[in-house]
Amino acid sequence: MNYSCLIVDDNEIERDAIEMYLRKVNQLDIKAVCSNGVEAAEVLANEPIDIVFSDIDMPELSGMGLLKSIKSPPVFIFITSFTEYAAESFNLDALDFIVKPATFERLLKASTKAIEYLDLKKKVSLNSNPPPAEDTDDHFFIKETKGFTRLNYNDVIYIESMGDFSKIYTANDKHVTLVNLKSLERQLPAFFIRVHKQYIINLNQIATITQNEIVLNHNNTVPVSLINRQELVEKIANKTISRHKP
Secondary structure, three states: EEEEEEEEEEOHHHHHHHHHEEEEEEEEEEEEEOHHHHHHHHHHHHHOOOOOEOOOOOOOOOOOHHHHHHOOOOOOEEEEHHHHHHHHHHHHOOEEEEOOOOEEEEEEEEHHHHHHHHHHHOOOOOOOOOOOOOOOOOOEEEOOEEEEEEEHHHHHHEEEEEEOOOEEEEEOOOEEEOOOOOHHHHOOOOOOOEEEOEEEEEEEEEEOOOOOOEEEHHHHEEEOOHHHHHHHHHHHHHOOOOOOOO
16 A cells, blocks of 8 residues: 655755655655645645655744644654754654755655554554553563564564654564553563663573674664763673673
């Protein structure tokens, strides 16, 4: 199934590049390309749009202002040069945040995530209240569209936010559960930690921690925010081998 999308950016060169890349994504139908937030707000008021790819820093009406102005907003993916907007954008429930220059690979990844999210919304009722994960010694149950699935805590590598849903990654599979990341975080054991607005990792699956990323087992990589990185380092400090003077 195809989904309608809207592009908003006040920079003509970047706007044209985003449009060129998104036209390569078969499941997207570009309904309008706008040069500012006010123009985009008018389109959104008169036409159903599924996904908005929007710049943030724009005159008159910013991308965040545009999102806040919509009572029932579509999926928002922000594209900006300013990384400091990341935390606020996720607090507004933006599905993804892309730092300029937006490459085709990065836009494709965000588009795929949005399409998967919208496909899931069609399969389940967002007004339902799925039961919480059942906490036991070594495993828990999640509710997927196909039913309930048992997972071992130790098999979980990381969990990614999908808006109202969460995607749980193991070595050989991935599962989408009908529970958001915030709810999952409250129910997981202490060796799971939030490292980014969109990611929770299993501490026991860490291979390497760099300044901006965490490399996990089975060649998985997730971003880490500056604040969360400090908390993570403190959590693993007592497991770090150091050389002491005799």
